[in-house]
Amino acid sequence: MQGRHAAFVAAIEGCWAAFIASRRRMAPSSGTTASVALCTALLAACAAVPPRTPPDPAATAQAFAARRLDNLSPNLPPPASGWDRAQWLNAALLLNPQLAEERARATAVAAGERTAAQIRNPTLNLFGEYITAAAGGAAWLYGLSMDFLLQRPGDRSRAKRSAALETQAAQSDVAESIWQVRTALRQSLLDVVYARDEAALLQQLVAAREKLQESARANLDAGEIAGSEALRTQLELSAARQRLNQVLMQDSEAQGRLAAAVGVPAAALDGVPLRWPQWDRIAALYPDLSGSIRQEALIDRPDLVRALREYDLAETTLQSEVARRWPEFHITPGYAWDNGGVRENQLNETLHDNELGMSLELPIFNRNEGPIGEAVARRELAGKHLESIQAGLFMQMEQAERNWPRARLAWEDATAAAVLAQQRRQAEQRALSAGASDRPTLLLAQAEAIETQLLGLQAAYAAQQAFAALEDAYRRPLEGPECAMPLSWRTEKTS
Secondary structure, eight states: OHHHHHHHHHHHHHHHHHHHHHHHTSOTTHHHHHHHHHHHHHHHHHHOOOOOOOOOHHHHHHHHHTOOSTTSOTTSOOGGGOBOHHHHHHHHHHHOHHHHHHHHHHHHHHTHHHHHHSOOOOEEEEEEEEEEOTTSOEEEEEEEEEEEEEOOTTHHHHHHHHHHHHHHHHHHHHHHHHHHHHHHHHHHHHHHHHHHHHHHHHHHHHHHHHHHHHHHHHHHHTTSSOHHHHHHHHHHHHHHHHHHHHHHHHHHHHHHHHHHHHTSOGGGGTTOOBOOTTTTOGGGOOOOOOHHHHHHHHHHOHHHHHHHHHHHHHHHHHHHHHHTTSOOEEEEEEEEEEESOSSOOTTOOEEEEEEEEEEEOOOSSOSSHHHHHHHHHHHHHHHHHHHHHHHHHHHHHHHHHHHHHHHHHHHHHHHHHHHHHHHHHHHHHHHHHTTSSOHHHHHHHHHHHHHHHHHHHHHHHHHHHHHHHHHHHHTSOOSSGGGGSOGGGTSOOOO
């Protein structure tokens, strides 16, 4: 370190000596001209500011309201033809405003790498001093000095490393945001198709309940049933109608969430078919739960990557604080002159004064122990945070792995019950055709079959959610068209 300081001082002295030699060859008035030119150049540099472009809320709101799904990308077919989940995801990657904000934040953080790589500019000090000599002479002394910072060894490299780590942490935030967009998109699509299939079954249930009510009224008028039984059929019909209205509201809300996940107004989804064929075929879902996928998730999940980068940042900060035990040197060369002097000068010559100073912080009262202790504590905190994140990942994976088989088994049981109910309805249909049964019994069997179908649909929805929890734990799609997409959509980098 001392050798580096000596070489730097020697270089500064050489440059300053050359400057002084050139100044002595200049006319006295050249100093003023040079000073004016230097000030003009500094002012011009400060004036070079990018133009301000303030956002117009009215214009941005109008632009958002005009967003549509047509012609987003040459890789996307017309939305009227129906998109699969991968195509919806591609549209969301292009339009989602929260994702765009996260990308802009990562770009802003990455801009700090250029700042960290910069070499510190010297500080220029212009001064004037009025001096009175004992012999009675007086004059103004004009001068300038420059302050050069001699950084500690490794300071700049540590600053560049910290900026690079912050960029990597911001990129992991972008990757996490992309996954959250995909999760919201998948859930909203699932809600839409589930609500529509459930609404179709509930419409059949309402129709069956209406027929049962008509039959009950006829039997009540004939005195074949009590009034309480007719009231029960009326209440069951009202409950079915209420369930249908609630599902229709849920369908509308799910479409709104889908539009928000994509990044368009709800009107942009008008006339666009929302398709997820055979979403309730849970038997086709066979996720790969191998140990390699779990191990990869415990290493490269975005939230874990951020925790790792935070620990590395804490370590780099500690190294910087330890390095501050050694002082920074400031080399300050200076030059001053006067015209007339403060002593007798028959030739009226310009007097010159060359200076070279050095300043540093003296470690008398402390050796930076306080900031070092704080950095050690922050590094310990970052380590514990990393362990906490990883423990949470283990718990999330284990919970998802336990819930998935249970949800699948529940769907199988509900499917089997729906098959039995359908067989009973068919048997009642045959009995009615043979004259061995009556119409109310058949209608009741039809209503029960629809109810079991609704239970099977609900079980399929719960199984899809359990499967989504598996994907969320591993932070990767385990089935569907997204698996064919390039891996870059999950590991997007900021340029």
